[in-house]
Amino acid sequence: MRRTLAIVVILAVAALVECKPKEAKRGIRTASQKLRAFMSGLRSRAVADPEERTARRLDVLSKLGFSAEVLRDLKALQMFSRADEDPFCDLKVDCSVDSNRAFVDGQEYRTQSGQCNNLDNYDWGLAGVQHKRLLTNAYDNGKWSARRKSVTGTNRNIVLLPGARKISNAVHATDSDKPLDKASLSSAFIYFLQFISHDITKTPEGDVPTNTDCCNSTNPFCLPIRVEVTDDFFSAGDCYDAQRSFTVLDCDDTSGFQNQINDITAYIDGSMVYGSSDAELKELRSFIGGYLKTSTANFMPEAEDTEDLACDNVEDPDLCFLAGDTRADVHPGLTTFHTVFVREHNRVAAYLGELNADWSDEKIFQETRRIVAAELQRITFNEMLPKVLDSSYVSKYGLSGSYSYNKSVDASVIQEFTFGYRFHNLMPAVFHMAELVGSSVGNTASHEQEDVWQSPGFLLTDNYRGVDHVLLGLVANGCPFINGLMNDASRNFLFVDENGDSFDLASINIERGREWGTPAYYLYRQMCGGVTISAWTDLASTHSADVIADLQSVYASPKDVDLWTGLVTETAVGTSIAGPTMSCLIGMQFANLRNGDRFWYETSDADLKFTTGQLSELKKVTLARVLCDNLDVATMPKDVFSTSGSWVDCSTISGMDLSFWAD
Numbered sequence: 001m002r003r004t005l006a007i008v009v010i011l012a013v014a015a016l017v018e019c020k021p022k023e024a025k026r027g028i029r030t031a032s033q034k035l036r037a038f039m040s041g042l043r044s045r046a047v048a049d050p051e052e053r054t055a056r057r058l059d060v061l062s063k064l065g066f067s068a069e070v071l072r073d074l075k076a077l078q079m080f081s082r083a084d085e086d087p088f089c090d091l092k093v094d095c096s097v098d099s100n101r102a103f104v105d106g107q108e109y110r111t112q113s114g115q116c117n118n119l120d121n122y123d124w125g126l127a128g129v130q131h132k133r134l135l136t137n138a139y140d141n142g143k144w145s146a147r148r149k150s151v152t153g154t155n156r157n158i159v160l161l162p163g164a165r166k167i168s169n170a171v172h173a174t175d176s177d178k179p180l181d182k183a184s185l186s187s188a189f190i191y192f193l194q195f196i197s198h199d200i201t202k203t204p205e206g207d208v209p210t211n212t213d214c215c216n217s218t219n220p221f222c223l224p225i226r227v228e229v230t231d232d233f234f235s236a237g238d239c240y241d242a243q244r245s246f247t248v249l250d251c252d253d254t255s256g257f258q259n260q261i262n263d264i265t266a267y268i269d270g271s272m273v274y275g276s277s278d279a280e281l282k283e284l285r286s287f288i289g290g291y292l293k294t295s296t297a298n299f300m301p302e303a304e305d306t307e308d309l310a311c312d313n314v315e316d317p318d319l320c321f322l323a324g325d326t327r328a329d330v331h332p333g334l335t336t337f338h339t340v341f342v343r344e345h346n347r348v349a350a351y352l353g354e355l356n357a358d359w360s361d362e363k364i365f366q367e368t369r370r371i372v373a374a375e376l377q378r379i380t381f382n383e384m385l386p387k388v389l390d391s392s393y394v395s396k397y398g399l400s401g402s403y404s405y406n407k408s409v410d411a412s413v414i415q416e417f418t419f420g421y422r423f424h425n426l427m428p429a430v431f432h433m434a435e436l437v438g439s440s441v442g443n444t445a446s447h448e449q450e451d452v453w454q455s456p457g458f459l460l461t462d463n464y465r466g467v468d469h470v471l472l473g474l475v476a477n478g479c480p481f482i483n484g485l486m487n488d489a490s491r492n493f494l495f496v497d498e499n500g501d502s503f504d505l506a507s508i509n510i511e512r513g514r515e516w517g518t519p520a521y522y523l524y525r526q527m528c529g530g531v532t533i534s535a536w537t538d539l540a541s542t543h544s545a546d547v548i549a550d551l552q553s554v555y556a557s558p559k560d561v562d563l564w565t566g567l568v569t570e571t572a573v574g575t576s577i578a579g580p581t582m583s584c585l586i587g588m589q590f591a592n593l594r595n596g597d598r599f600w601y602e603t604s605d606a607d608l609k610f611t612t613g614q615l616s617e618l619k620k621v622t623l624a625r626v627l628c629d630n631l632d633v634a635t636m637p638k639d640v641f642s643t644s645g646s647w648v649d650c651s652t653i654s655g656m657d658l659s660f661w662a663d
């Protein structure tokens with residue numbers, strides 16, 4: 001993306017009004033490389049001989065109508081597969097066979113990939129399976145080509161949807177650091193949301209050759225997003241160099257349409273800490289005393305091969321932490337939560353090891369992983385979801401009632417949920433680090449958000465106390481919230497590089513929905529709320545008049561509105577951050593993640609359950625306590641997702657008593 005001209009204009013205007021011009025940004029990788037590193041994946045699905053797969057995919061693509069010229073790019077073709085020949089579709093795993101599950105000393109634990117969590121359907125929630133669709137795909141050709149046509153056109157007179165950036169400008173732009181209009185949500189809330197999102201879903205991009213510039217390529221797996229109109233930041237005709245997601249043909253469907261996959265386990269099982277495959281876990285474990293590996297000052301290990309990881313430190317370009325999820329380094333706030341939960345694992349493992357001297361490394365490791373997953377489930381459902389959803393939706397989807405495993409519930413990710421849960425509108429424009437000074441916490445350093453993407457090095461600053469200061473900054477500062485608006489950091493400066501190239505995350509979200517063949521918003525409003533949308537006024541129960549006017553300024557029909565745009569612009573219900581349709585998609589997914597998880601921490605299954613004493617200890621867990629236990633901090637609000645509570649001494653925040661785990 002070239003934006004030199006736009007920068008000149010911005011700097012000129014800035015100079016006129018005596019504002020401080022944005023300083024030139026430095027970066028080691030290009031914007032495209034940064035995005036690709038963030039979206040890399042496909043560890044879990046490498047199941048067949050590449051040459052054989054290439055030949056099969058060639059065949060499939062020629063049937064989909066691609067020209068011989070396009071088909072020549074064999075490397076790209078390796079990302080495609082055909083249902084009837086895809087070994088993954090033919091795979092049968094018998095979950096009654098013990099070796100297909102994970103046992104230690106007779107106790108069953110989760111498998112690393114999620115395999116056989118559901119005993120009748122080994123692949124529900126498994127890493128590598130396709131996303132489920134709630135509604136029939138909306139690909140323009142019903143198979144794979146992106147949704148580009150407006151409902152206002154006809155077969156003879158096709159009307160195209162407006163470009164993604166045009167929508168982003170008209171509907172999602174704000175040039176101010178947005179005011180808080182929700183009850184005092186802290187920045188810790190946002191990055192914990194993201195942390196949990198990285199436990200549930202990661203939709204990998206395909207394998208377009210590294211040096212391909214998708215803005216100048218005919219590679220069918222490219223996703224160039226073009227700026228088609230006058231833009232006050234990018235130049236018209238500029239283009240974001242993005243790629244289509246990896247797809248597979250739906251294994252159960254003979255009509256031959258493509259589905260995207262989840263590279264990680266869907267379950268809330270701590271996969272962002274432990275990985276989603278045995279191979280990933282092997283790199284993370286020390287194999288002594290049940291511990292995970294760490295580096296100096298109790299940080300995550302440093303990655304040796306950083307090519308596929310999302311980090312790009314100005315000071316220390318090679319520093320990249322190795323975590324269970326490749327996206328861990330994308331923001332210091334997120335990396336802080338990763339660090340805290342690795343430390344929590346080792347804290348618990350140390351305690352269990354002392355308590356049970358005869359336990360093996362494997363036993364300590366698996367029992368600790370089970371406890372950490374339970375803590376994550378507890379915090380997500382007890383502290384996070386009640387702030388995401390209005391209590392009416394928490395009740396409607398049974399997210400707070402008693403748990404009962406339902407083996408007919410498939411926990412796999414619903415592709416539409418991945419749009420409902422993209423809370424990119426909550427990101428602050430400024431990133432603060434803070435410290436306890438006297439009796440109160442105050443900011444000690446502030447950085448523009450775009451200067452901290454992919455910079456985990458902030459955690460090591462201040463003689464390794466950076467991680468504490470990042471966390472205190474997250475808890476002490478709020479997050480912006482106005483329905484649907486995103487600030488410049490993520491709308492103009494995403495992954496900005498030294499050439500000044502960058503992305504707009506709103507445009508990517510919109511374009512992603514189209515390339516996935518995700519139907520328009522109105523169908524989900526109908527499905528979730530029973531409301532038929534045929535005129536703009538039909539949106540009045542979910543969208544403000546201002547938002548409807550913005551939508552109407554770009555879309556030809558309310559039936560064209562893209563899913564992410566429609567969801568994120570809904571007026572949030574009550575004090576929640578989600579409107580009715582968004583709440584429906586989030587409620588459904590989290591209900592499935594709970595009811596369809598055989599290992600859910602509240603299970604009453606005699607072979608899997610925690611003892612009554614252990615369970616009541618787990619129910620005492622709060623994120624505040626976990627943070628106090630694993631950071632060098634003395635005070636914390638009891639509710640770290642809110643900036644309105646008072647800070648209390650850590651010693652007054654209760655936590656779980658691990659002595660209940662003595663054998």
Ligand code: HEM
Pocket residue numbers: 035038039190191193194197201202203204330331418419421422423424426427453505508509512
């Ligand atoms: C540091 C701030 C963040 C950055 C830089 C970031 C960046 C991104 C990027 C580049 C994508 C891929 C977009 C695509 O190609 O389709 C993405 C996807 C996503 N983001 Fe964020 N994001 C951030 C914060 C968040 C937060 C706070 C949430 C809240 C829950 C969130 C939820 C998601 C979800 C659910 C997806 C789709 C995941 C998938 O299935 O692949 N992100 N994000």
